[in-house]
Amino acid sequence: MFKGKVLLFSLLLLAFATSLYAGDVHPCQTTIGLTAGPMRLSTCPQGDFEFILTAAGGSSDYIWVIVRDSGGVGIPGIPWTDYWFNACDPLQQLCLCAAPITADSLTNSAGRTTFSGRLSCGGCVLTDGLWFSVQGKTIVAQPGCTDRVCLDIVVVSPDITADCDVNLSDFTALGLSYNKNLGDPAYNPCCDFNDDDKCNLSDFTFLGSHYYHHCF
Ligand SMILES: [Ca+2]
Ligand SMILES: [Ca+2]
Known part of the structure; x- marks a missing residue:
């Protein structure tokens, strides 16, 4: 009898605690966007390249x-x-x-936060943008709630080969596009870190300044 009362009390306590919890992230109720767009962001696995704050030209x-x-x-x-x-x-x-993007703050009472810092990643995304997830839930678009929200963000990185290391293989990849401009057959836009549609000494210098950088 006593055990039954303890169990009942425990269940009531659990129900109360659960009701206080705000609830799980819902991928279709959650919304995400850019204040300006599109963005073009230069990143390094070490997280020490361009800030999101300036990635749309502002x-x-x-x-x-x-x-x-x-x-x-x-x-x-x-x-x-x-x-x-x-x-x-x-x-x-x-x-x-690990932790490739960090919010500027905890979400506030309305569930809102922003991202204006730097990404820790390598690779190159020229088209179709980026999807985002919160606590493992990928944000999807209404109506339908099936299509991922893809933000209009281009990513380039001195880690051209997308292995989270800036090293000789990336230098070689840049060399194939060196002194080529937009429109040239051998031009690789993934090598243009300063967004001037050219792959030249400026980009080589950027690669040099991130040489041997990798994830912390
Ligand atoms: Ca690499
Ligand atoms: Ca360039």
């Missing part, structure tokens, strides 16, 4: 997200590092370090 641009549960209620307090992303095109997958 100085105060960012990615925003509003994380909501199945009832459309914002979820506060989502940790800074509970986010993930990659290329929407399966043929352009990036090499991502």
Whole structure:
């Protein structure tokens, strides 16, 4: 009899605790976007290349997200590092370090936060953009809730080979496109780190300044 009461009390306590919890991330109620776009972002696996803040040509641009549960209620307090992303095109997958993107803050009472810092990844995404996930849930678009939201972001990195290391193989890849411009058959836009449609000494210098960089 006593054991039964303890069990009942435990169940009531569990129900109460569960009701206090804001709920799981809902991938279709959650929304994400860019303040300006499109963005073109130079990244390094070491996380020390371009800031999202300047990736759309301005100085105060960012990615925003509003994380909501199945009832459309914002979820506060989502940790800074509970986010993930990659290329929407399966043929352009990036090499991502642990915690490749960090939010500017915990989500606020409305479930909102922003991203204005730097990505820790290598590789090259020229078309179709990036998808994002929160706590393992990939954000999908309404109506239908099946298509991933793909933000209009181009990524280039001195880790051209997308193995999370900037080394001789990347230098070789850049060499194949060296002194080539947009329109030349051998021009590789993945080698253009300063967005001037040329692969030249400037880009070589960028590669040199990130040489031997890798994930922490
Ligand atoms: Ca590489
Ligand atoms: Ca260039």
